[in-house]
Amino acid sequence: MKLHQLSLFLENKPRQLRVPSKVLAAAGVDILTLALADTQQFGILRLIVQDWEKARQVLEQAGCVVNVTEVVAIEVPDRPGGLDQILAVVEEADLNIEYMYSFTFHRGDRAILVIRFEDGDAAIAALQANGINVIESVELFKQAKA
């Protein structure tokens, strides 16, 4: 129901992103999506990958600090008002969003929102009660992407 997201601590300076990217490439880990949050001093790279356990292992071996969090991925129609429809449910259920990122596909008419809720279980219940499609596994995530 919830997906495992890997978060990496990065210092905010040139070439830092290349380290995890190289490690994942060498291990043949498929990155499904990512987002980079930054502050003046440091950044957090958030990743959803095909095999999160393997990814965590190789990243930690390479000396990265990795945190695993559960996030909720939901499918939304890729049209005006798509996001607002979701946020209406979130507001109605009084859910707190820590952060989110989204992306669309090259074909098709859907987008995916990845959201870190303060209370993931409550969020899933509320979203599903309102007929919103919560992506249940990385595999389905991939199919949606294809």
Place this chain on the structure above:
Amino acid sequence: MICSQSHESWNDLPGGFHPASTPDYLPLPQLRDLQLRRLQATVRRAYDHVELFRTRMRERGITADDVRGLEDVARLPFMDKLDLRDTYPFGLFASPMSEIVRLHASSGTTGKPIVVAYTSEDLHVWASVMVRTFAACGLHRGDIVQNAYGYGLFTGGLGAHYGAEALGATVIPISGGNSARQIMVMKDFGVTAICSTPSYFLHLIEQAESMGMPLRDLPLRAGIFGAEPWTEAMRQRIEDAAGIKAYDIYGLSEIIGPGVASACCAQHGLHIFEDHFLPEIVDPVTGQVRPDGTAGELVLTTLSKRAMPIIRYRTHDITSIVTEPCPCGRTIRRIHRIGHRTDDMLIIRGVNVFPSQIEEALLAVEGTLPHYQIILTREKGLDQMEVQVEVTSEVFSDKIRSLENLQNALSHSIERTLNIRARVRLVEPQTIERSAGKAKRVIDKRELS
């Protein structure tokens, strides 16, 4: 005696060393009498053979005969590191080279190194105080000791080596460096005790984690750590992280090397082997002797060194002598852990700051973080202090807010402790330089005139 349990095992070991047979437990009158006789002999020896000492005694109008009681040590002139530099290389030797069997030297980061010398009797004393050190740390025959102090001119490696051998332990003379090999040896040889600097051992804890063999899963049970100042909070953090007992030892090459003082099972202060090294605490500015229990600069006089008797040596280490008797039963006095040195004091915006205070402030924040470095710069005439702290998986969260909270908590903790503001910067793991020897805690980029 709270050590009694560990003592029982001594009796089962034929030929094993029993710590209760050492001068650690001498009745005080007997100890003071021994100290006085040795002090008189040392002063006589230095007066007869060391020109610098004789000249200074004459300037004060005193001779070796004026030492009639232990308190007369306060009448003798001080020595400090400069004297060793000025007489480089052999000017303070009291023995002819034909009797000197070993030379060591300091790393000499500033100018000429200092040279220290040992006769074979001196080496015997050195090994005996290291045996007493290891015994106080609960080691015995049958222990497998990985000696990760550097071998060479530095006194740490060979000092610990011969002491552990004389104890009857099995010594692995691995020296410092090559952390992956250190962990492999520790595991494959079933190492039970390690000697290193505390900062290098922290590095080994991480190395072991990354190799998938955390130290707490290995037979290692004791660490004998010295050669750099560290805090009690750091000691406890090491014990928790590695599942070992961490013991603090103290020594300096000028006096003998490691083996001047050692923690015991009570883990409260370090016993000075005062039958060989007479401690005093003095006011660092005036040089006036301070009573036991008062903080000040530690001054040491060697009582049995032959090749190079050192009288009233200014160590620059700040501590105090513990006044209560130790629950372990040793009669030799203890000094409190050396938190800082008079010469590692930083003056930041007019405030006196010791790196150890910053370490304590960092460790006061939950879940942090022993790897840090202090970087001092000057911007528009004003000192700026940045403290870089490595992020670990225990404290890392995927939320920026949590990391910013951590930064703020660290920075407030420093401000509370020191009353000055510091910029805390979180950095990636393994980005602060690790050394196999003493940690470099401060990078001062200010151009001080």
